[in-house]
Amino acid sequence: MFYIVGLGLCDEKDITVRGLEAVKGSTRVYLEAYTSILMVPKERLEAFYGKELIVADRDMVETQSDEILKNADKEDVSLLIVGDPLGATTHTDIVLRARALGIPVRIVNNASIMNAAGVCGLQLYNFGQTVSLVFYTESWKPDSWYDRVKENMANGLHTLLLLDIKVKEQSDENLARGRKIYEPPRYMSIPTAVQQIAETEASRGEGVLDPSTTLAIALSRVGGHTPPPGSPGETIVSGTLEDLLHTPAEAFGEPLHSLVIVGKRLHHLEVEYASEWAVDKVRWREVAEKVYGCALE
Template sequence: MLTFIGLGLFDEKDISLKGLEAIARANRVYAEFYTSRLMGTTLEKMEGLYNKKITVLTREEVEQYPNWLEHAINEDVVFLTGGDTMVSTTHVDLRLRAMEMGITTKLVHGSSISSAVCGLTGLQNYRFGKAVTVPHPYTSSRGKTVISETPYDTVLQNLEHGLHTLVFLDIDKEKGYMTVNQALDLLLQVEAKRSTNILQDRIAVGIARAGSDFPAVAADHIQRLKNFDFGAPLHIMIIPADTHFVEAESLVKLAHAPKSILEVHNQ
């Protein structure tokens, strides 16, 4: 048996009772923290609360050489991830591999950032389009810095259909955790390259440390928001489309957005 358990958003206490019960029954407990991680805890705290040794896997051990799956043929094995399990394509692929090996799989869901951002901002979940990740720039073989333009294109496509965009921010072993400020700057660099002016005057929403007692939530025009100090990671961002009046009021009251966004609905 292989049980995938989503740990939730921030610390070791976000896990569900069903998740704790599955860990208690497990012979082996594995985890990966490269797609996401719980910033409010440590491996030692998790092992203390769960009362089990946790083996942290590398990206290669999950995606390329998951030899540890063989233990799940005859034992109860648990695989821990931040957020909700199966949100990452990597985890879906791992489940399919296990099933091909004849391993029974089970899911224990956890709280997800995809739904948490709606609660924190008041933006309505059914109005979100395709999500996207802003990656760190990389250096090409010619020594040129390359900025991905895919996130910008995704935001524009969603805006054309009146949909909000949830923007995940890159986590890189060497470059660290991308901030809202860095992501906004990268989007504006793409816009400048194309000589367009679509995003500069729009509202964006930044969120940091969702799931903690004191998350940072701020909304403002992009040119101003890129200078806001969101503090420690993890960060995530939303580029809203034109808002419903309840959404606009929520952004003002919950995210301190400029009250001018309400004027559109009062005309």
């Protein structure tokens, strides 16, 4: 059996009982280490699970899946995924590869940012398409995400923006020369994301994401209520995009960061709930009433 096990969002204790049973019964256990990160080192997982973990980077998962799936038709093999197993298309692909080889697959679900984003107080059924925001460069500033947000906004729906992660990436020079030298990991922060959003809005000029009148909620380390000593846990900051743009970077906490763009189908209870973390509570409520048309009690 090939198990794809969700680990949840925080630490070694977020795994489900069913997931832990699969791990303990597996002859090989792989840890996918590039689509997201946990808040604790691999060694803590190994100590808790009682198993050695084989780190599976992008190259292994995407081009060497046969190695992961080897003998999985005769013995149990587990692939551990931060969050929920099917939150990335990469993992859907390996399921299809396993099926093609006649290997039985079992998915063990867990919490992911897709549902844990509800911690900010916005109702999950009022979310539209989830969008990824990549790091801009001087020569590459893809803005197709803007159109997805625009569609959500037209329907009054909130948008969850997943911010870029760069793990085990090569520079253009090292890639061209075939040198296996990797850049340090980079995780997009809220300030970078909001700056890119403002830049794209200025370029497009459609008024969809006017920084002064668009409400947003920044999320950091969702699920990290009981972090390890010395490690900051969950952080939530709400305000207009303009408020977030002028908020000190340290206020947003450690990565990973996500950002929610608030849609116009906004309920007064959502406004009240998220006002707890507002940079400016008066402006938060004022924009909700005057721009979003939310009748506050």
